[in-house]
Amino acid sequence: MSTADAAAGAGGATRAAGAAGTGGAARGGAVLPETAAVYWRPRLDAERLRRRGWAWTATSLAHCVPFMATAVLMLALEPLAFPVAAIAVVHAWGIPALYANRGAGVVRARRRVGAGPERIALGLLGDLVGHEARALHARTGLMLERGTLGVWLVGEAGALLVRPGGRRVDCWCVRVDADLPSADRTAHLLLALREDEAGFATVANLAFSGAPWRLRRRLPAERRPALQVAVAAARA
Amino acid sequence: MEDLTASEGVIVARLIRMDQTGHSTLAEWTRDDAAATEAAVAAFREQLDQGYYAVVSTGEGHAEQVRELPLDADLVILRRPIAGG
Numbered sequence: 001m002s003t004a005d006a007a008a009g010a011g012g013a014t015r016a017a018g019a020a021g022t023g024g025a026a027r028g029g030a031v032l033p034e035t036a037a038v039y040w041r042p043r044l045d046a047e048r049l050r051r052r053g054w055a056w057t058a059t060s061l062a063h064c065v066p067f068m069a070t071a072v073l074m075l076a077l078e079p080l081a082f083p084v085a086a087i088a089v090v091h092a093w094g095i096p097a098l099y100a101n102r103g104a105g106v107v108r109a110r111r112r113v114g115a116g117p118e119r120i121a122l123g124l125l126g127d128l129v130g131h132e133a134r135a136l137h138a139r140t141g142l143m144l145e146r147g148t149l150g151v152w153l154v155g156e157a158g159a160l161l162v163r164p165g166g167r168r169v170d171c172w173c174v175r176v177d178a179d180l181p182s183a184d185r186t187a188h189l190l191l192a193l194r195e196d197e198a199g200f201a202t203v204a205n206l207a208f209s210g211a212p213w214r215l216r217r218r219l220p221a222e223r224r225p226a227l228q229v230a231v232a233a234a235r236a
Numbered sequence: 237m238e239d240l241t242a243s244e245g246v247i248v249a250r251l252i253r254m255d256q257t258g259h260s261t262l263a264e265w266t267r268d269d270a271a272a273t274e275a276a277v278a279a280f281r282e283q284l285d286q287g288y289y290a291v292v293s294t295g296e297g298h299a300e301q302v303r304e305l306p307l308d309a310d311l312v313i314l315r316r317p318i319a320g321g
Contacts, residue, residue: 030301032301033289037319116258117256117258118258119258121254121258121259124259124313129296173320174318174320174321175319176317177316177317177319178256179256180255180256180316181256184254187313188254188315188316191293192315192318194293194297194298194299195291195301203320204320204321205320205321
């Protein structure tokens with residue numbers, strides 16, 4: 001009984017702290033324990049995220065510009081070299097498209113387990129969110145979550161973050177090492193995100209950062225409306 | 237258990253673990269039931285020792301990791317660690 005009492009006291013204190021912070025305590029105070037596994041990564045914040053976005057854009061340009069310059073140069077030197085110029089243009093277009101495709105991959109559907117476990121897991125996930133997010137998840141398979149870094153779309157093996165203003169989206173690859181129903185995998189990520197948003201982004205791997213239109217074309221058709229809703233929410 | 241809650245006016249708290257079955261209920265307790273509380277604390281610690289993290293949802297959009305079983309919570313969820321993919 002003493003054990004239980006001690007637990008009750010500690011638990012009560014924790015709950016009180018959480019209530020006082022209205023989530024800010026959880027997000028601002030508690031650190032996601034998984035961040036210890038990536039101790040070398042600086043904890044992400046809005047400014048670091050902005051810099052990473054620009055670095056990503058600069059890297060994309062560094063891939064594209066040389067190919068485009070080569071194409072122009074080839075045509076200027078010898079118009080008959082247009083096939084080589086065309087190949088260079090295809091490379092300039094294709095490399096960013098491949099990155100966008102990689103980003104879209106983080107929210108593609110994964111293998112399903114049995115119908116029963118999926119239904120049970122979906123019930124729990126539904127209990128964690130409001131009606132709006134639940135309806136969007138039923139339609140698109142992605143769970144919308146508003147955070148301080150932007151508007152998140154949480155999937156089974158990753159999440160999209162639409163930054164405030166809706167002009168850039170980041171694709172984060174993050175997973176649970178367990179054979180779980182898809183809704184449980186989403187619930188894992190959602191709970192971790194709610195515990196510590198910056199920690200979640202620190203643990204996750206950035207797969208793509210760029211304009212929403214570039215990602216949209218690569219997303220599975222059923223996921224696209226979710227991105228549209230998130231962009232609208234980020235602009236609001 | 238919902239029947240018990242409704243008929244007796246007692247809030248029954250649950251400790252659940254997300255697993256292959258969707259989720260499993262590992263313990264249920266009320267503040268007045270010392271034996272059930274003690275069993276819940278033991279189950280909670282066992283799961284933490286196995287590498288699970290315990291989370292309490294503190295309203296929509298907010299969750300909190302706990303290292304001791306919060307006996308006043310309605311629902312405590314056990315999750316596996318996440319990692320970058």
